[in-house]
Amino acid sequence: MKVGDPVIEVTRGGRIESRHRVSAALVDEQGRLRAWLGDPELLIFFRSAAKPLQALPVVADGAADAYGLTDAELAVCCASHSGEPAHVEAVRSILAKIRCSEDDLVCGPHPPFYTPAAEALQQAGRAPTAVHNNCSGKHAGMLAWSRHAGVEITDYHHADHPVQRRICGEIGDWAVSECKALPVGVDGCGVPSFAQPLNVMAGIYARVVAAAERDPASAAGRVTRAMTDEPYYVGGTGRLTSRLMEVTGGRLVAKFGAEAVYCLGDRDRGWGIAVKVEDGHRRAVGSAVVELLAQLELLTADELEALADRHTLPIKNTRDEIVGEIRPNFRVERSD
């Protein structure tokens, strides 16, 4: 690799053992690339970083009001939640309000991300179900939209179902592009996922937070405010996404996606950021995001201090000894 390539280094005994390459784009509301790492036009899948956008039609088209969804319930619609009891309760509450059952969720099951919740299930002799899936809130939101629109709720995960066509149009509108032209894959939970260049994803987040600031009562305003007012429901105990929104008092809107995608919106500046660890390894994400925000001066000294444990991480062995660390090594490039 070339000296100066932006990387997260994994060290052992003070030497580099592995490297994660990082690309990122910081874009303003007008779509101008203001700063970047690596390849800011890298085409990647949006994955769960698209969840706030997938939740917008739930508010915009009246389902949230019709069913009286709370901020916590809207936040869990945008979540990759940890399957903690409060998350599961919020999803069940949405399902009850829209007269659906857990059986209507087509996301498959996986154990809760939050270990104590996974252990509690196991000790109770119960298998995880779709409601524990980190995406169950997003699926509940898609069901809510479908119920309110009066369309069939079965097969809501298919690309040609009205809710998926509606979401595709929504993302296309914010991307200022034709959604039908976007390459589509199937996400980890069965619904469509769209491929976008990093700078386009960053532009979407910039426009959403700028719109939210201009009109707090808009769908963008309500969804992003639900996320930052209820950050625990967007992630869970100790999760980077919840921590970033908590620590910055909601100035940053943040969302992780599988395969090491991360999107952020800065409400004060109307800027969007999209980050991708090239190899998809989750362990490098926190270090990349916190260092990038620090170099961009988008965190105060106190906020950076509060996130220090995500900035550089110890590597421990099975004897619980610290044998290395995960640390950033890059310099952000700027257009000005």
Place this chain on the structure above:
Amino acid sequence: MKVGDPVIEVTRGGRIESRHRVSAALVDEQGRLRAWLGDPELLIFFRSAAKPLQALPVVADGAADAYGLTDAELAVCCASHSGEPAHVEAVRSILAKIRCSEDDLVCGPHPPFYTPAAEALQQAGRAPTAVHNNCSGKHAGMLAWSRHAGVEITDYHHADHPVQRRICGEIGDWAVSECKALPVGVDGCGVPSFAQPLNVMAGIYARVVAAAERDPASAAGRVTRAMTDEPYYVGGTGRLTSRLMEVTGGRLVAKFGAEAVYCLGDRDRGWGIAVKVEDGHRRAVGSAVVELLAQLELLTADELEALADRHTLPIKNTRDEIVGEIRPNFRVERSD
């Protein structure tokens, strides 16, 4: 990234979502670099790919004979085993023969890699112990050497303990280098791990298999033959390392290391290969190793067919749908 950089691609909906860069070196007994990928002089840690070398002194200095270690027990000394009952039995048998107990193992515990074994422990209400650690055989071998040498068996994991100094010298001899000059880190299980360039690691494997062929009764001959005669004990059910040695009838000696290191020796040709996935992600290793061996024509068509499930791997979602794949995309470079 540049077109042509050697990578393992992770796709979704036919598009690349993530990329793992690969470096590799194929070296002959004389240390000549015959083929490579990426940076063949990349300095990395040997990790568990060093285990066969760490086991050599156990045979060379008489401990294996003195305690009557079987081939399966020698193989488990070289293993990153899956913690299956037969692996645990083999380690316990070594400990009994050398009058040590499980408490003498300083590797910390982790659940068995083999899921049914981990589940069986859990269902029995038992916590994993050091003997289930994938490195427990290596540690038992270090205890065997120490017991036979008449030195203290406590603190055998410290870099200045006689067994670690002996191993360091052994690796230095095969590397044709001064071991004391090697950068040292602490391995996942607490013992020293040495940093080496990939081409030096490949040269070590080349010399070991060449020496083994010249003198089957030598330590190199006995250790490598134990590995290929008892491949199940070096890994476990379904593990790539066991499969590679089984499928090739022992022509290839193979060993995985943490952070996506892989070493191989070809007995027939006296060649060594070292592979590193730059970011340390394990999921890319099988695809890289099988494709590399195929391009180097070190697998027959039948062997390649038998390893097809490790060559390209499906990506499934929580609905058990295939949504992408892990596949190689590189062309090996050759010096001739």
